[in-house]
Amino acid sequence: MAAIRILTGSVYGGALQTAKTVKETLTLEGHHVSLLETPSLEDIxxxxxxxxxxxxxxxxxxxxxxxxxxxxxxxxxxxxxxxxPFGIIVLGDSSYGDTYCGAGDLMEEVLYETSARKVGDTLKVDAMEILEPEAEASKWVKQWVKEI
Structure with missing residues (x-):
């Protein structure tokens, strides 16, 4: 089983709730998961x-x-x-055009600069189409964890 640290960034709680659901999904599958709401470099x-x-x-x-x-x-x-290994789940709103899910792009870029290895595709959850990001993320993470 894998040891995973979830680094969260949330303003209104949607991404945090999604992260909590992902943690629960992974924990039920036997993985050791830490959820970090205010991560620091020492955490990694x-x-x-x-x-x-x-x-x-x-x-x-x-x-x-x-x-x-x-x-x-x-x-x-x-x-x-x-x-x-790292993965990205990012919540955004496609009506913002070019900046849609930009936070995920920023994190991906900086993690690549540290020579980390991206696993799987980024899960981009569009608020214009998906009302329950937790459900999408829970399905996605089951596949992602198999690839790490």
Missing amino acids: TDNDDALLVCTSTTGQGELPPNLLPFYIDLKDQLPQQPGR
Whole structure:
């Protein structure tokens, strides 16, 4: 079974609720899962757990305030994570056009810069089409975890 750290970014609670559902899904399958609501670099530099980012997108494709300090530290310090598996679940609204799910793109880019290894495709949950992101994420994560 895998050890997984879920890094959450949420403003109104949708991404956090999605992350909690994903944690429950993975835990029921026997995985060891940590849910980090305000992640820091120390949360990822003292272990080699798989990383799963579950975030909403704010403003013009930006990260939520609780995930932003982690992102900035990661980008500034670039602690190398060679081969570390990661995945992205991002909530957004396609009516924002080019910035749709931009927070997921930002996290993916910075994790690649640390030499982490992306597993599977990013799950982009469009608020214009999907009313229950938890259900979509729960289905997606069952496949994702098989690939790590």
